[in-house]
Amino acid sequence: MMRRLIWLSVVVALVIAYPLLFSTPFQQRLGALVLLYAIAASAWNIVGGYAGQVSVGHVVFFGCGAYAAMGSYTHFGLSPLVGIPAGIVVAVAIAAIIGGPTLRLSGHYFSMATIAVAETARLIVTNTTWLGAAVGLSGPTVPRNVFDLSFVSAMPYYYLFLAVLVITLAITWWMTNSRMGFYLRAIKDSERAARSLGAPAARTKLYAYMLSAGLTSVAGALYAMMFGFVDPESGLGILISVKILIMAALGGAGLLFGPLVGAAILVPLEELSNSLLGGKGAGLTFVVYGAIIVLISRFQPGGLLALALRLWERRGKAGGAATSAEAGHAS
Amino acid sequence: MSFFLVQVIVGGLLLGAVYALFSSGLTLVWGMMNIVNFAHGDFVMLGMYVAFVVFSVFGVGPAAGAPLAALVLATLGVIVYFALIRHIMKGPMLAQILGTFGLALLLRYSVFWWFGANFLSLPNNLVGGTYDIFGLRIEASRLLAGIVALLVTLGLHLLLTRTSLGSKMLAVAEDSTAAQLMGIRPDTMQAIAWAIAAGATGLAGALIATFFYIVPTVGETLGIVAFVTVSLGGFGSVPGALVAGLMIGVIESVSGYLIGAVYKDIVVYVVFLLFLWFRPQGLMGKA
Numbered sequence: 001m002m003r004r005l006i007w008l009s010v011v012v013a014l015v016i017a018y019p020l021l022f023s024t025p026f027q028q029r030l031g032a033l034v035l036l037y038a039i040a041a042s043a044w045n046i047v048g049g050y051a052g053q054v055s056v057g058h059v060v061f062f063g064c065g066a067y068a069a070m071g072s073y074t075h076f077g078l079s080p081l082v083g084i085p086a087g088i089v090v091a092v093a094i095a096a097i098i099g100g101p102t103l104r105l106s107g108h109y110f111s112m113a114t115i116a117v118a119e120t121a122r123l124i125v126t127n128t129t130w131l132g133a134a135v136g137l138s139g140p141t142v143p144r145n146v147f148d149l150s151f152v153s154a155m156p157y158y159y160l161f162l163a164v165l166v167i168t169l170a171i172t173w174w175m176t177n178s179r180m181g182f183y184l185r186a187i188k189d190s191e192r193a194a195r196s197l198g199a200p201a202a203r204t205k206l207y208a209y210m211l212s213a214g215l216t217s218v219a220g221a222l223y224a225m226m227f228g229f230v231d232p233e234s235g236l237g238i239l240i241s242v243k244i245l246i247m248a249a250l251g252g253a254g255l256l257f258g259p260l261v262g263a264a265i266l267v268p269l270e271e272l273s274n275s276l277l278g279g280k281g282a283g284l285t286f287v288v289y290g291a292i293i294v295l296i297s298r299f300q301p302g303g304l305l306a307l308a309l310r311l312w313e314r315r316g317k318a319g320g321a322a323t324s325a326e327a328g329h330a331s
Numbered sequence: 332m333s334f335f336l337v338q339v340i341v342g343g344l345l346l347g348a349v350y351a352l353f354s355s356g357l358t359l360v361w362g363m364m365n366i367v368n369f370a371h372g373d374f375v376m377l378g379m380y381v382a383f384v385v386f387s388v389f390g391v392g393p394a395a396g397a398p399l400a401a402l403v404l405a406t407l408g409v410i411v412y413f414a415l416i417r418h419i420m421k422g423p424m425l426a427q428i429l430g431t432f433g434l435a436l437l438l439r440y441s442v443f444w445w446f447g448a449n450f451l452s453l454p455n456n457l458v459g460g461t462y463d464i465f466g467l468r469i470e471a472s473r474l475l476a477g478i479v480a481l482l483v484t485l486g487l488h489l490l491l492t493r494t495s496l497g498s499k500m501l502a503v504a505e506d507s508t509a510a511q512l513m514g515i516r517p518d519t520m521q522a523i524a525w526a527i528a529a530g531a532t533g534l535a536g537a538l539i540a541t542f543f544y545i546v547p548t549v550g551e552t553l554g555i556v557a558f559v560t561v562s563l564g565g566f567g568s569v570p571g572a573l574v575a576g577l578m579i580g581v582i583e584s585v586s587g588y589l590i591g592a593v594y595k596d597i598v599v600y601v602v603f604l605l606f607l608w609f610r611p612q613g614l615m616g617k618a
Binding site: 111 | 367415418419422423424425426427428429430437438439440441443444551555558559593597601604607608609
């Protein structure tokens with residue numbers, strides 16, 4: 001227990017000090033991006049990992065946040081920050097509407113339905129002038145004040161994203177230890193059994209979906225603020241969904257820190273291959289992504305963190321009840 | 332009914348037959364192994380690129396390109412089955428989805444990396460000219476694709492229902508342990524199913540390559556078309572896929588003609604969602 005605490009505090013200290021230790025713009029930006037994707041992947045984890053409903057359409061909610069943030073500036077001259085609550089409201093509303101009929105679908109059907117929803121949204125937005133059509137919407141080119149959240153350095157973004165990630169993980173942790181978390185685990189193991197024992201399966205899944213949607217939209221809003229624009233590809237492209245899903249699955253779906261681990265591996269990989277290989281790298285990055293996912297699904301479906309926790313336990317001491325409990329959930 | 336509309340419907344039926352052909356591959360592996368191949372559309376894309384390479388290297392059209400594409404993809408199907416599918420088949424759902432999704436990315440972006448993101452196309456006089464049938468103008472390439480696709484889909488149905496190979500595959504789909512006790516190797520049958528499914532996509536890809544745009548991401552759209560078709564037609568059913576494929580082809584063409592080409596995909600997705608939402612019980616298979 002003591003050793004775990006020491007390790008944990010070392011990791012926390014490193015995460016807090018990262019932009020000071022690695023202070024080049026590239027490194028700071030990289031750190032911020034890792035945290036950003038960790039937020040999105042952690043949000044996905046609530047419904048994809050804990051509830052076992054593999055959504056491939058989460059980019060819809062990501063897009064809600066991104067478009068709300070940029071839209072509040074473009075159309076109303078407000079700070080993109082105003083877009084965050086607006087995006088949450090829209091995302092949760094969409095989740096509530098499509099969640100009802102979609103969550104009734106099991107397994108692959110659910111995944112396919114979410115893809116269809118996301119692609120429909122992308123096509124509609126691409127053809128809607130008010131939302132910038134194919135060009136997209138931009139944020140303030142020159143920040144008017146600090147509330148425009150438009151910084152040259154990536155450092156402020158890093159700490160902002162870190163704060164949001166901590167909140168996201170805290171919510172997730174609270175959820176897993178609440179009645180809802182127990183319901184979700186029961187549903188994931190066997191929805192029929194959970195239902196027959198009186199767990200309100202439909203309602204619980206819907207709540208998880210809405211919670212996940214709201215948090216994902218925050219990630220989308222933060223993304224748009226950092227990049228200063230959003231277009232149908234960067235805000236609603238299916239590849240964003242795929243990236244989010246893959247990060248969670250690589251790290252360990254259904255584990256609290258799984259998505260963070262996944263993001264910390266894949267984001268640097270993508271940025272490095274993009275900067276080393278230039279324009280041609282974009283294709284190659286996804287080739288590598290694809291290969292990694294295939295290998296993970298083939299050899300380590302529980303994710304890397306689950307593997308690490310298992311190895312840790314095998315070493316005998318340390319580990320303890322908490323770890324084994326968490327590893328148990330993953331499998 | 333306006334004359335143009337008839338023309339549009341005929342075009343939709345011809346394209347729909349090709350949809351039916353590659354969707355029957357998806358429905359076969361789905362029905363037999365209860366696994367959904369998210370890379371299915373990308374298999375079709377590979378078929379298109381095989382046809383393109385065959386043309387640009389040897390200068391020959393679909394007469395050589397289509398069988399070759401079917402062969403190449405069938406081989407790929409067997410490799411994919413033994414290297415990936417048989418290992419993730421019994422695994423958790425997330426692993427199944429990730430496995431075939433990863434495969435989709437791998438194929439799509441390997442092609443992207445190699446050929447670039449440019450739209451390629453085969454010369455449109457490759458399959459000669461346009462026919463005039465009762466005043467309807469039909470491009471020969473579309474006619475050829477539609478008719479071949481229709482015949483092969485029907486052939487596939489006969490193969491599954493009228494031959495001993497088909498019965499063996501059906502037996503494995505029903506109960507693979509029992510089939511094994513009868514002296515049928517489930518592994519072999521499932522590998523054959525993957526070869527047939529992937530071969531059908533290769534053939535379909537090579538057929539539409541003569542008049543479709545060729546681009547690495549085309550598999551995304553075609554994959555969704557295949558899902559829609561299979562969901563409408565009922566999983567595991569080749570005749571269902573045929574009817575649904577023709578329907579989707581017509582819906583797509585007519586909505587493209589009536590409300591604009593950019594909205595035709597939206598219409599297909601919405602039909603899909605409405606079907607999933609309001610008639611899921613008919614689609615859920617064994618539940």
